[in-house]
Amino acid sequence: MEEKEKVRREIEKLREIIHYHDYRYYVLNSPEISDAEYDALMRKLEELEQKYPEFITPDSPTQRVAGKPQEAFPPFIHSRPLLSLNNAFSDEEIREFDRRVKRWLGENEIEYVVELKIDGLAVNLRYENGVFVRGGTRGDGLTGEDVTPNLRTIRSIPLRLQGSAPPRIIEVQGEVFMPKKDFEKLNEERKNNGEVPFANTRNAAAGSLRQLDPSITAKRHLDIFVYSAFFIESDYQPETHWEALQYLKELGFKVNPHSTLVSSVEEVIRLHKEWEEKRKSLDYDIDGLVVKVNSLRQQEKLGATTKSPRWAIAFKFQPTYGITRVIDIEVNVGRTGTLTPVAVLEPVEVGGVVIKRATLHNEDEIRRKDVRIGDWVVVGRAGEVIPEIVKVIKERRSGEEKFFTMPDKCPVCGSRVYREEGEVAWRCINASCPAQIKERIKHWASRAAMDIEGLGEKIVEQLVDTGLVKSIPDLYRLTKSQLERLERMGPKSAENLINALERSKKRPLFRFIFALGIRHVGEYIAQLLAKHFKDIQKLRKATKEDLLKIEGIGPIVADSIAQFFANPENQRMIDELLNLGIEPQPLEEKPKSSFFADKTFVITGALERFSRDEAKSIIEERGGKVANTVSSRTDFLIVGKNPGSKLREAESRKIPILTEEEFYRILDQEG
Structure with a gap:
C-alpha cells in the first residue's frame, strides 16, 4: 500500500506540473519548457496511469480526448438562465442605453467594462472543488447540449483550477471560437476533400464543438475566452465585474486581454470606433463590443427582462446588407464534382461591392431558408467577403415565386449525381466531367x-x-x-x-x-x-x-x-x-528499417539528390512518417539548400538536424 500511495502522489504531482505548463502555453502564450520536456512529462504520466488505471481521474491531462463517439448530446440544464443581449447599432442608441441605466439607478456616474464581442458559440462550464465536471452550449438559455467530452479537448479550458482554495462550485461562461488561421486551414482541407467549406468562423466553431466524436473536435484547434461567472458556492464574492475578470485569470481561465474599464459612455463610443478599424488585425472574428455595468450591486438593482439583462448591451458594428431579388438559381459543378446552387441576383451594392450572385451552399440550405426563384431577399457578406442570402422577405411574395429542385443529372456532363448518406452535397463522380x-x-x-x-x-x-x-x-x-x-x-x-x-x-x-x-x-x-x-x-x-x-x-x-x-x-x-500503355507498378514491400521506423521527419529547403516527394516516399517505405510542420512530435529535420523558418524552429526545440548528405549516407548504409 505504501508503494501505491507513493505512485498516487507522483501522479498527482505530474498532473499539477502539466496543468501549470498548459496554462503557460495555451492561456498566457508564454511557455517555460520545451515541447520535448512537456512530452516527456506526458509520457511519464501516461505510463503510470496505464500501470495503475485505478488512479485515472477525469481531470487528468491524459483524458482530454477520451471515450467513444456519442449517439446524441444529452441536455445541459443551466443553474441560472443565460440571457441574450439587446443590440445597439449607433452612437445614439448606446447613449440612450447609458441614459436609461442612469435613470433607473438614479446615479450620474457609471463605470462600464467594455469587452470584445467574440463571434463564436457561448458555453457554460461547471467546476466543483476546482475540477471541471461538465459543460454545455447556451441553447435557449435554460437548456443547452452537454458537450463535456468536446470541451475537454480545448486546451485553454483548465481541467483543474489554480490556487489553493478555488470556489467549491462555480459556473463560468465563455465564447468558444476558431482562430482565423485554423479556419482557413480547415476550409482548405474541406475543399480538397470535396466538402462544403464553412461560411464563417462562427459556423466552423459551432460545427466543430457539436461533433459527436470528440477526436474530430480535438483536431479543429478551438479556443475560448471566458467573460463571466456564477459564484454558486464560494467564500470569495467579487464586488465588480472587473474584479471578477481578474479573479478568473488567477483561477487559470483565458480572459480577453483587450477588456477595458471606462468611466463614461463617450469612452465606449471611442473604443467602438477604434475596434471597428482594428478588428481585422485580430486572429479571431468579432462583431462588436459588449458593454456591461461594472458594479455587481448596480447590476442586481437593474435586473433583467425575461430575455435580456438591463445592465449590458451588445454594441454591434454596422452590418453590411442589401435588398435585392432572386432572378434564377443555377447549379455550378466544382473541381471535385460538388454541385453548388448559386442565386443569380439583380445587381445590388453591398459594402461598396456590386453583388450579382450568392452561393446557396446546398439543397438543405435552400430548404432551411426557403429561398425561391423570384423572392426578395436580404443579402450580406459572410466575413465581409462571401456574398450570402441572409433571409427571405416573405412579406413581399406575390405567389408567382418558383420552388427550386436539384437536378438528378450533372448539368455539365449529364452523368448521374450522387449524394452520400449523412451528407448535404450532391456530386458528379464522372472523372471525365x-x-x-x-x-x-x-x-x-x-x-x-x-x-x-x-x-x-x-x-x-x-x-x-x-x-x-x-x-x-x-x-x-x-x-x-x-x-x-x-x-x-x-x-x-x-x-x-x-x-x-x-x-x-x-x-x-x-x-x-x-x-x-x-x-x-x-x-x-x-x-x-x-x-x-x-x-x-x-x-x-x-x-x-x-x-x-x-x-x-x-x-x-x-x-x-x-x-x-x-x-x-x-x-x-x-x-x-x-x-495507352499505363502500367502501374506494384508496391515493392520493404522491411521497416531500424532507423526510420516509427519516427517522424520534416523536410526543409531544396534537396539535390531527390525531389521532396521522392524523399517522402523513401521514408514512408521504411516505416517512417513525414509531416509538414515542426512540432514536439518531430524526431528529425532533413535540411536541404536555403532552408526556411523550419530550421530555426527545430533548433529552438533542440530537434536533431540531418543534412541531405547524412540522410543519403543512412540510406546507403541500410541498402
Missing part, C-alpha cells in the same frame, strides 16, 4: 500523383481551352507537333513534356490510385489499397464489403471507392489509360 477536367489533370500531374514534370497550370489551361485534351487519357495521345503550337512551348519543351508523359506510365500503383482523384482517397489510403490489392484490375472489381476488410478503411471511404469504380465513365477512362 468537363467541369472538373482542368483540376483533375493538375492533380493527375502533381508530384504526389503521376509526377509529370512540365505539365504546369498554364499548359493545362491551354490544352483544355484549345480542345487538345478533353480527358486524362488525351494527355497520352498528344504529339510533339501539337504541343509546339502552344504559347511558350518550343520544340525542346514539347519534347521534354512528351518524355515526362512517357516516364509517368510506370509510376507505382499507389500513385496511380491517388492520381485518379477518388474522393476521400489521399496518399495514405492509396498506399493501403495498393498494398492490399497489388493490381488495379483487382481493385476496380472490389466490392464495398471487400474494401471494409482492409484495416484503416471505414464505411464512408469504402462507399466512395466503390461508387467511383461503379461509374461506367470512370471504368472506360481506366481502360483507355491501360490501352
Whole structure:
C-alpha cells in the first residue's frame, strides 16, 4: 500500500506540473519548457496511469480526448438562465442605453467594462472543488447540449483550477471560437476533400464543438475566452465585474486581454470606433463590443427582462446588407464534382461591392431558408467577403415565386449525381466531367500523383481551352507537333513534356490510385489499397464489403471507392489509360528499417539528390512518417539548400538536424 500511495502522489504531482505548463502555453502564450520536456512529462504520466488505471481521474491531462463517439448530446440544464443581449447599432442608441441605466439607478456616474464581442458559440462550464465536471452550449438559455467530452479537448479550458482554495462550485461562461488561421486551414482541407467549406468562423466553431466524436473536435484547434461567472458556492464574492475578470485569470481561465474599464459612455463610443478599424488585425472574428455595468450591486438593482439583462448591451458594428431579388438559381459543378446552387441576383451594392450572385451552399440550405426563384431577399457578406442570402422577405411574395429542385443529372456532363448518406452535397463522380477536367489533370500531374514534370497550370489551361485534351487519357495521345503550337512551348519543351508523359506510365500503383482523384482517397489510403490489392484490375472489381476488410478503411471511404469504380465513365477512362500503355507498378514491400521506423521527419529547403516527394516516399517505405510542420512530435529535420523558418524552429526545440548528405549516407548504409 505504501508503494501505491507513493505512485498516487507522483501522479498527482505530474498532473499539477502539466496543468501549470498548459496554462503557460495555451492561456498566457508564454511557455517555460520545451515541447520535448512537456512530452516527456506526458509520457511519464501516461505510463503510470496505464500501470495503475485505478488512479485515472477525469481531470487528468491524459483524458482530454477520451471515450467513444456519442449517439446524441444529452441536455445541459443551466443553474441560472443565460440571457441574450439587446443590440445597439449607433452612437445614439448606446447613449440612450447609458441614459436609461442612469435613470433607473438614479446615479450620474457609471463605470462600464467594455469587452470584445467574440463571434463564436457561448458555453457554460461547471467546476466543483476546482475540477471541471461538465459543460454545455447556451441553447435557449435554460437548456443547452452537454458537450463535456468536446470541451475537454480545448486546451485553454483548465481541467483543474489554480490556487489553493478555488470556489467549491462555480459556473463560468465563455465564447468558444476558431482562430482565423485554423479556419482557413480547415476550409482548405474541406475543399480538397470535396466538402462544403464553412461560411464563417462562427459556423466552423459551432460545427466543430457539436461533433459527436470528440477526436474530430480535438483536431479543429478551438479556443475560448471566458467573460463571466456564477459564484454558486464560494467564500470569495467579487464586488465588480472587473474584479471578477481578474479573479478568473488567477483561477487559470483565458480572459480577453483587450477588456477595458471606462468611466463614461463617450469612452465606449471611442473604443467602438477604434475596434471597428482594428478588428481585422485580430486572429479571431468579432462583431462588436459588449458593454456591461461594472458594479455587481448596480447590476442586481437593474435586473433583467425575461430575455435580456438591463445592465449590458451588445454594441454591434454596422452590418453590411442589401435588398435585392432572386432572378434564377443555377447549379455550378466544382473541381471535385460538388454541385453548388448559386442565386443569380439583380445587381445590388453591398459594402461598396456590386453583388450579382450568392452561393446557396446546398439543397438543405435552400430548404432551411426557403429561398425561391423570384423572392426578395436580404443579402450580406459572410466575413465581409462571401456574398450570402441572409433571409427571405416573405412579406413581399406575390405567389408567382418558383420552388427550386436539384437536378438528378450533372448539368455539365449529364452523368448521374450522387449524394452520400449523412451528407448535404450532391456530386458528379464522372472523372471525365468537363467541369472538373482542368483540376483533375493538375492533380493527375502533381508530384504526389503521376509526377509529370512540365505539365504546369498554364499548359493545362491551354490544352483544355484549345480542345487538345478533353480527358486524362488525351494527355497520352498528344504529339510533339501539337504541343509546339502552344504559347511558350518550343520544340525542346514539347519534347521534354512528351518524355515526362512517357516516364509517368510506370509510376507505382499507389500513385496511380491517388492520381485518379477518388474522393476521400489521399496518399495514405492509396498506399493501403495498393498494398492490399497489388493490381488495379483487382481493385476496380472490389466490392464495398471487400474494401471494409482492409484495416484503416471505414464505411464512408469504402462507399466512395466503390461508387467511383461503379461509374461506367470512370471504368472506360481506366481502360483507355491501360490501352495507352499505363502500367502501374506494384508496391515493392520493404522491411521497416531500424532507423526510420516509427519516427517522424520534416523536410526543409531544396534537396539535390531527390525531389521532396521522392524523399517522402523513401521514408514512408521504411516505416517512417513525414509531416509538414515542426512540432514536439518531430524526431528529425532533413535540411536541404536555403532552408526556411523550419530550421530555426527545430533548433529552438533542440530537434536533431540531418543534412541531405547524412540522410543519403543512412540510406546507403541500410541498402
